[in-house]
Amino acid sequence: MRAEAIVAVGQAYLRARWRALTLRNRKSLKAYHERELHRLTRQASRELSFYTPYSGADFSTFPVIDKKVLLENFSRLNRGGLSLESVREALAHGEERLAGRIIGMSTGTSGNRGYYVITERERFTWLGTILAKALPYALWRSHRVALALPALSDLYRAASIGSRIQLRFFDLALGPESWMDALTAFAPDTLVAPPKVLRFLAEQGRLKAPRLFSSAEVLDDIDKRIIEDATGFRVRQIYMATEGLFAVSCPFGTLHLAEDVVHFEFERSITDSALVSPIVTDFTRREQGMIRYRMNDLFELDHGRCPCQSAFQAVLRIDGRCDDAFLLADRSGGRQLVSPDVLRNAIVRSDPTIDDFRLIQTGPEDVVLQLSDAIAATAARKAVLEVETMLKRRGLTANITVRHGIVADYTRKLRRVRRDWRA
Known part of the structure; x- marks a missing residue:
């Protein structure tokens, strides 16, 4: 690792540890956010043409943007003025840098890819921050870290050039069966992987790393229970997206928002639900503006105090995406949203033998329930009845079809509850 990179990682690491201490x-955190938001908005109004009209304005007057706005104003929301077309073309040719900046894109789970532009400094700031949260003794102890991810972006590759961190990448596109032996031989002390991969490895008796981090997908309770029962290790989470690092679980297993680097606002997008969607402002991003950016994710906040005594907001669970909420007809002729957690809970409580499923809205009133071949017909009928009863209480109906057979796809994010039909 180059000397300047070591300094950047070390500084970010020490700053993150200092902020945690x-x-x-909440009072000190609020004062810190006010200072950071004032600094960030002043910089943005000077350096990003999109925010020039807001020079001298209060943070609360800055517009809330989403992926659509970001893509439509891409060149005005990064300091280098890089166009979306130039970034797409460079990535299509396998390039990860453009005009001296690091570029990348999301997996496109929702059908619309996101694109990012960051600097080398921001990349190492990200690395130092995540090390401070996930491996707080990384600067003093050696670690063997395994990453099982769909692709090794330049962002993750930053972690592999440190002398104290031996990192091995395992490509999900090849399937875990192809590299299980290599993973065992590497003997990592830390493994970061989607929950479906952690579960598969646990069921195969190949999960030996004492530190397990679920990432890239929603960690369902059914997967968490199976992994922890099989290994005896606690499963923690790293909540990241194209837009930044948003949360990491503490050693007690509580998922805490990364409020030392991100300011969160919350909005309720589904009535009669405890789930909220975050609007994020990233203090570490200068090259590309990430100010009041509306995320599509849904999660439930936990207002209790964690034993770790962190002041950072705890999250009870991440529950999926807004556009995966079912949209079903009601008695009045309108349509109501049904959140993924309500649907998921109905399936899980219907029968204890159901430990995997897919519930997909395929049409205005059509729903498909996919179950594994091992699930008995009686359990399937109970699951259908439980969902129908829950919907009936809400004045909703759906035609539910049961199909047996679930094929594991390690190249795509697992969404057990999803809406494929678009009104």
């Missing part, structure tokens, strides 16, 4: 209550 000093921001010990």
